Amino acid sequence: MKKIMFALALATILLVATASLAFANGGPHGGFTATTDVCASCHRTHTATFGRLLTVNPATLCTSCHGAAAVGANTNTDDGRYLSTRDDTTGNGNHGAANTPDNSNLLGGGFVNYKGVAVTSNHTIGQANTWGQGASDRGAATALAGGATLSCVSCHDPHGNTNYRIIKTTVNAVAVTVAQVDEAAKDYDTEQWGTGQSSVCQACHNAYHKTAAGQGSTIDGASYTHRVNMVWNGNGTLPVGVTVGANNPETVGYSAAPGDEVPLAVTGAASATTNLVVCQTCHLPHGTSSAMTGYAANATYTGSATNGGSALLRLDNRGVCQACHQK
Numbered sequence: 001m002k003k004i005m006f007a008l009a010l011a012t013i014l015l016v017a018t019a020s021l022a023f024a025n026g027g028p029h030g031g032f033t034a035t036t037d038v039c040a041s042c043h044r045t046h047t048a049t050f051g052r053l054l055t056v057n058p059a060t061l062c063t064s065c066h067g068a069a070a071v072g073a074n075t076n077t078d079d080g081r082y083l084s085t086r087d088d089t090t091g092n093g094n095h096g097a098a099n100t101p102d103n104s105n106l107l108g109g110g111f112v113n114y115k116g117v118a119v120t121s122n123h124t125i126g127q128a129n130t131w132g133q134g135a136s137d138r139g140a141a142t143a144l145a146g147g148a149t150l151s152c153v154s155c156h157d158p159h160g161n162t163n164y165r166i167i168k169t170t171v172n173a174v175a176v177t178v179a180q181v182d183e184a185a186k187d188y189d190t191e192q193w194g195t196g197q198s199s200v201c202q203a204c205h206n207a208y209h210k211t212a213a214g215q216g217s218t219i220d221g222a223s224y225t226h227r228v229n230m231v232w233n234g235n236g237t238l239p240v241g242v243t244v245g246a247n248n249p250e251t252v253g254y255s256a257a258p259g260d261e262v263p264l265a266v267t268g269a270a271s272a273t274t275n276l277v278v279c280q281t282c283h284l285p286h287g288t289s290s291a292m293t294g295y296a297a298n299a300t301y302t303g304s305a306t307n308g309g310s311a312l313l314r315l316d317n318r319g320v321c322q323a324c325h326q327k
Contacts (some may be wrong), residue, residue, distance in 0.1 A: 030160015039246045041072075042158075059126065061149075062152040068112065075188060076284060080110025082188045096186035104189035108165075109284030109312070120310040122287025125151055155200065164194045171203035198228050198278040200285075208279075232324070282313040282320040291316050 028038035042061065043053045050057055056064050065072030068079050071086050074095055083102045084097050100110055103116060111122050125165030126149060148154065157168045164178040202209040208225055212218070215227035290310050296317040297309065 022230055029158060029166050059151070062156075062158070075106060076110075077106065077108065078110060078112040079116075080106045080108070080114040080284075080286065082106060096188045099185045099187040100189050103245055106188060106286075107191065107280075108286040109286075109288050111287050114287060114289040115283070117289035119287035120291060121312050123150060123285065123312075164197070167200055174199075174203035176200055176203055193278055193280055195276075197280055201225060201279040201283075205279075219306050229276050232275055232281075277324075282314060284311070288312050288314060290314060291318075293317060 007298055028041050032038065042055060044055050045053060048054055052058070054061060060067075064070055065077065066075055066077045068076055070076075074082055074084055074086050074097075076083055076086065082096060082100045082102065084094050084102045109122075110119060111125060113119060152158075153168075156166060157163070160166050161169055162180060163169060163176070164180050164183075167176060167178050169176060176196070176199050178196040178200060181192045181194040182190070197208065207221070208228075209221055210225050210227055211229045212220075212227065213220045213230075216224055218224070288310055290313050292310050292313075294317070315323065
């Protein structure tokens with residue numbers, strides 16, 4: 001009897017400890033109680049029609065709630081919109097309503113459309129090994145471990161975790177930790193990236209993950225590439241603990257034009273470890289509708305003439321460069 005009581009007490013402690021974690025749950029994704037009903041939204045123990053006891057085809061599982069025609073989630077990732085009218089009908093509530101204006105553009109862009117325009121490049125769900133636009137392997141991406149097909153669960157954990165936006169803790173066999181910045185507020189349209197955000201992209205695009213000072217002027221392997229995880233200095237003053245040599249003086253005096261949507265990469269007081277430029281400062285992870293013309297569309301420079309080589313960039317004609325450097 002003592003052993004049974006001890007086991008029950010231990011189980012209770014573990015349950016309480018688990019419940020105290022800041023899961024990025026947003027509905028059926030994590031932070032489950034012992035008698036939760038949300039498992040049944042995707043799984044059936046004896047009558048499932050797909051592997052892993054799923055009731056929905058794994059290829060369309062996420063879009064059954066987050067797709068353009070779905071109603072199970074406020075976040076329409078196909079069109080890159082936050083829509084309160086798509087309220088979760090299972091009682092989980094209208095997530096983000098208090099902090100996100102209706103019809104706002106989602107931070108990740110869209111897989112099919114963005115800002116009401118068809119995307120010109122995206123992470124193509126269902127494509128194996130090389131992804132993006134056309135046959136070009138954007139960013140010398142590492143093939144997915146085991147030759148797997150790209151899907152939503154390549155990056156996201158459907159059962160929830162403590163990473164920002166339920167980013168998986170292991171992406172493409174690489175450990176990933178991304179600081180949570182808005183789980184309590186569920187603010188879906190304010191640019192605020194947590195420390196470690198670039199590591200999500202690095203898991204597949206390691207060739208572009210360069211952090212050394214002077215990276216744009218120092219060849220590394222076969223090419224030069226823009227530095228990431230560097231301090232952004234747009235307010236004319238140097239952050240605490242940062243010297244001129246570690247900073248880019250060209251960005252002093254930055255002022256964003258309306259609609260630029262080129263954000264600071266992380267939140268917090270300016271220091272050597274915050275206020276950083278990361279991959280998502282310039283790129284939309286899901287897809288972009290930006291257009292590339294003229295020099296910006298030249299295959300000699302972009303590596304791909306398909307759709308002008310928009311490469312998930314936020315602004316037309318690689319305007320992300322001018323947004324910071326303003327030459």
